[in-house]
Amino acid sequence: xKVARAExxxxxxxxxxxxxxxxxxxxxxxxxxSLQDIGVDEPGLIxxxxxxxxxxxxxxxxxxxxxxxxxxxxxFERIQERxxxxxxxxxxxxxxxxxxxxxxxxRNDEMxxxxxxxxxxxxxxxxxxxAELRTVYVIFVNxxxxxxxxxxxKGAFDKLNDVLNLxxxxxxxxxxxxxxxxxxxxxxxxx
Amino acid sequence: xxxxxxSFTSLRSxxxxxxxxxxxxxxxxxxxxxxxNEKGGLRRSSLKSKGKESSDVGGSTSFxxxxxxxxxxxxxxxxxxxxxxxxxxRSSYGRGDRNVDINSFRDSRCMPNNPLxxxxxxxxxxxxxxxxxxxxxxxxxxxxxxxxxxxxxxNGNRLTTHGRLQGHDxxxxxxxxxxxxxxxxxxxxxxxxxxGKLRKFREKFNFGRRKxxxxxxxxxxxxxxxxxxxxxxxxxxxxxxxxxPYFGNIDDAMQASGSTRGGNMFDVxxxxxxxxxxxxxxxxxxxxxxxxxxxxxxxxxxxxYGYATGSSAKENEEAFLADSISWFGRxxxxxxxxxxxxxxxxxxxxxxxSAPDAEEELMGGNxxxxxxxxxxxxxxxxxxxxxxxxxxxxxxxxxxxxxTGSDYAPSRNSKFVDFKALPIPHSKKYFGALLFVxxxxxxxxxxxxxxxxxxxxxxxxxxxxxxxxxxxxxxxxKFAGDAVFAEWTSSGLSDDFEKRMEDAVxxxxxxAATIVETCSDYPVFKNIGVGDQGxxxxxxxxxxxxxxxxxxGVHVGDxxxxxxxxxxxxxxxxxxxxxxYFCRYSH
Numbered sequence: 001x002k003v004a005r006a007e008x009x010x011x012x013x014x015x016x017x018x019x020x021x022x023x024x025x026x027x028x029x030x031x032x033x034s035l036q037d038i039g040v041d042e043p044g045l046i047x048x049x050x051x052x053x054x055x056x057x058x059x060x061x062x063x064x065x066x067x068x069x070x071x072x073x074x075x076f077e078r079i080q081e082r083x084x085x086x087x088x089x090x091x092x093x094x095x096x097x098x099x100x101x102x103x104x105x106x107r108n109d110e111m112x113x114x115x116x117x118x119x120x121x122x123x124x125x126x127x128x129x130x131a132e133l134r135t136v137y138v139i140f141v142n143x144x145x146x147x148x149x150x151x152x153x154k155g156a157f158d159k160l161n162d163v164l165n166l167x168x169x170x171x172x173x174x175x176x177x178x179x180x181x182x183x184x185x186x187x188x189x190x191x
Numbered sequence: 192x193x194x195x196x197x198s199f200t201s202l203r204s205x206x207x208x209x210x211x212x213x214x215x216x217x218x219x220x221x222x223x224x225x226x227x228n229e230k231g232g233l234r235r236s237s238l239k240s241k242g243k244e245s246s247d248v249g250g251s252t253s254f255x256x257x258x259x260x261x262x263x264x265x266x267x268x269x270x271x272x273x274x275x276x277x278x279x280x281r282s283s284y285g286r287g288d289r290n291v292d293i294n295s296f297r298d299s300r301c302m303p304n305n306p307l308x309x310x311x312x313x314x315x316x317x318x319x320x321x322x323x324x325x326x327x328x329x330x331x332x333x334x335x336x337x338x339x340x341x342x343x344x345x346n347g348n349r350l351t352t353h354g355r356l357q358g359h360d361x362x363x364x365x366x367x368x369x370x371x372x373x374x375x376x377x378x379x380x381x382x383x384x385x386x387g388k389l390r391k392f393r394e395k396f397n398f399g400r401r402k403x404x405x406x407x408x409x410x411x412x413x414x415x416x417x418x419x420x421x422x423x424x425x426x427x428x429x430x431x432x433x434x435x436p437y438f439g440n441i442d443d444a445m446q447a448s449g450s451t452r453g454g455n456m457f458d459v460x461x462x463x464x465x466x467x468x469x470x471x472x473x474x475x476x477x478x479x480x481x482x483x484x485x486x487x488x489x490x491x492x493x494x495x496y497g498y499a500t501g502s503s504a505k506e507n508e509e510a511f512l513a514d515s516i517s518w519f520g521r522x523x524x525x526x527x528x529x530x531x532x533x534x535x536x537x538x539x540x541x542x543x544x545s546a547p548d549a550e551e552e553l554m555g556g557n558x559x560x561x562x563x564x565x566x567x568x569x570x571x572x573x574x575x576x577x578x579x580x581x582x583x584x585x586x587x588x589x590x591x592x593x594x595t596g597s598d599y600a601p602s603r604n605s606k607f608v609d610f611k612a613l614p615i616p617h618s619k620k621y622f623g624a625l626l627f628v629x630x631x632x633x634x635x636x637x638x639x640x641x642x643x644x645x646x647x648x649x650x651x652x653x654x655x656x657x658x659x660x661x662x663x664x665x666x667x668x669k670f671a672g673d674a675v676f677a678e679w680t681s682s683g684l685s686d687d688f689e690k691r692m693e694d695a696v697x698x699x700x701x702x703a704a705t706i707v708e709t710c711s712d713y714p715v716f717k718n719i720g721v722g723d724q725g726x727x728x729x730x731x732x733x734x735x736x737x738x739x740x741x742x743x744g745v746h747v748g749d750x751x752x753x754x755x756x757x758x759x760x761x762x763x764x765x766x767x768x769x770x771x772y773f774c775r776y777s778h
Contacts, residue, residue, distance in 0.1 A: 012631060012707075012711055012712075012732030012733060012734050013707045013710075013711025013733065013734065014734050015700070015703040015704055015706075015707050015734070015736070015737060016734070016735070016737070017700065017737040017738075018736070018737065018738040018739065018740075018762070018765035020738065020740055020765065021624065021696055021700065021738060021739045024696045024739060027693070028696075028697060029697070043736075046700055046703075046704070046737070047700070047703060047704035047707055049707055049708060049711050050708050079516060079517040079520040079528065080513045080514065080516075083509075083512070083516055084513070086509075088505060088508060088509055088512070091509055091512035091516065092512060094512075094516055095512050095515050095516050095519065097750075097754075098523060098527070098528070098531070100748060100749075100752070100753055100754035101519070101522070101755070101756060102519050102522040102523065103522065104753070106522060107519075110515055113515075126518060133642055147759065156618075157616040157618050157745050157747065160616060160745060160757065161615060161616040161747040161748070164747045164753065164755055165748065165752075168748070168749075168752050168753045169752075178755075180669070180671065183757045183758070183759060
């Protein structure tokens with residue numbers, strides 16, 4: 001529904017900020033008059049295509065320049081660097097744990113891959129293997145569970161956990177797998 | 192295996208003796224007007240002058256067959272394109288000597304009839320299965336005065352005296368210490384793809400290639416069949432494992448020899464082995480330097496598979512696992528990765544603060560790398576961080592990282608013990624800015640473009656968004672259809688919480704402004720990636736919502752099947768409200 005609503009909108013290319021964000025922006029940078037005039041509880045338009053309604057100070061701009069030097073490839077190189085020196089058993093368990101967060105198809109491909117030097121796949125080959133065209137049947141489930149994220153109770157998130165485990169086990173019975181588990185303002189959606 | 196090693200050793204030691212026997216045999220043949228020519232082939236000097244005796248000699252049985260084989264070999268031998276095969280193969284039959292019963296091997300079909308074996312790959316062009324048997328360039332002995340010492344014929348294989356590797360002196364190879372080892376103890380540590388040197392080497396010497404009309408065809412690898420510890424593999428797999436190459440069907444070979452490793456085994460030649468060493472020597476040097484030089488290690492990683500390859504099986508596996516972790520790291524948010532790596536950093540920091548000398552000891556030895564926190568806590572939730580340390584003498588100690596800390600003096604003998612999973616469900620609360628990017632136009636686009644073009648468009652469009660987010664130090668939490676969730680947490684190096692909070696908001700806002708600036712009204716052409724892009728078929732657009740507040744990251748799932756990292760909190764509602772408000776506002 002969200003996508004459909006967005007598509008039906010006349011104009012795009014705008015950034016809306018929540019009142020909390022605008023209140024912080026007011027303190028750290030100069031805002032356009034249009035933003036200053038909006039109500040306290042209303043979201044505001046802070047950027048529209050090539051127009052920005054907030055201006056960063058010189059200090060901020062200088063610090064922001066350094067962000068562009070952090071490339072994505074460098075980021076993934078750092079992951080490997082963090083693995084350097086870890087013992088083999090730790091690496092195995094770390095990989096197993098991380099694989100639980102990944103799409104099952106990707107996980108199976110990688111976990112069953114040989115570590116033989118001649119059998120290893122490059123990143124490109126991995127991407128290519130994932131980019132397959134497949135016919136699937138999709139079930140979109142709306143789970144009505146009330147979870148208070150601010151709750152400090154010990155079992156506050158047990159419901160979420162139970163929903164995921166139940167969904168996974170049922171899908172396993174029917175040879176399916178969980179694509180995504182989305183929680184947003186509209187609810188919880190195992191996909 | 193020991194049997195094979197002994198056979199190989201005895202073969203080498205008996206090499207000269209075997210030659211002597213054959214020389215004696217040849218001398219005795221002279222009584223039948225047979226002598227060796229200069230090239231080691233056999234000719235009957237008397238036949239040319241005394242043709243009338245040909246029937247007598249031609250009627251001789253075994254010797255005539257031997258002559259035919261040798262003469263036939265002189266024509267075909269190992270040539271792929273008329274030249275001699277450049278690799279010399281020492282033969283070891285697993286029998287301890289060279290007096291092998293040919294018929295037993297023939298009957299047991301130990302010949303390389305396997306379609307994957309050397310004969311069928313390297314010796315294409317031969318007609319019959321018998322002719323497809325490989326003929327092995329034996330470790331040649333220079334021929335002096337026609338006293339050629341032909342190696343024994345086995346399986347009808349012809350052993351040639353030529354095929355010496357150009358530019359390589361066999362005497363040098365004999366001095367190579369590694370060559371003196373039994374072959375099963377040798378290792379090849381290239382651990383990677385064909386390097387440029389090997390490729391050039393092959394191209395220069397036509398090594399391991401078949402050619403047709405001057406063009407290389409088929410498999411360009413070395414085409415030895417190799418039996419590793421893992422079993423039968425095709426081709427000369429450059430592995431660091433100890434291996435025994437063999438030709439032919441492994442089952443037949445095992446039956447014939449009674450060996451558990453197959454009976455028809457051959458040592459790879461000095462030349463080929465040398466050539467590999469030659470080719471990989473460059474990388475080997477780099478590997479040694481890798482330990483000291485990180486830059487070169489990175490270069491080496493990129494050179495090969497994008498990750499480092501070790502020289503041992505363990506190092507290879509570690510490199511593979513690190514690469515897998517990196518690959519999975521591309522699929523999970525950075526906060527999840529941090530939740531696993533954080534304990535290690537915490538341990539390191541704690542050790543540094545509590546015992547600087549101990550940290551040095553740990554980092555320099557097997558310390559910090561071998562210790563992993565048992566209780567992995569997301570985002571440095573330090574309340575329950577703990578560490579299991581195995582002391583070789585004192586057993587397992589459970590050390591609380593954030594307790595007093597100073598009482599812990601890590602031992603050099605401390606080892607990795609356990610790596611318990613993150614307790615599930617696990618939650619972590621923190622402040623952060625949330626960016627919601629909603630892309631519009633894909634639904635319409637999917638009806639207009641074919642799959643391949645559509646995937647290119649989606650990839651290129653998402654690539655811009657993802658790069659912008661990562662450049663602004665954002666963490667992509669989830670792709671939900673054609674929407675993206677990214678967060679900027681207030682965690683950072685600065686002690687000033689307010690400043691970190693402001694940075695998070697500013698970065699999120701700047702990122703959103705950049706995205707709408709670059710990705711709005713994104714034209715999609717019919718022929719993407721082609722010179723003439725054709726007509727514009729659709730326009731992609733984007734709008735963003737930015738929220739800030741208290742977020743709760745929850746790890747749910749189990750330790751076997753599946754886990755998910757969910758984000759809950761007020762900012763989720765904020766960004767959604769923003770987009771909804773935007774839609775209403777736009778109308």
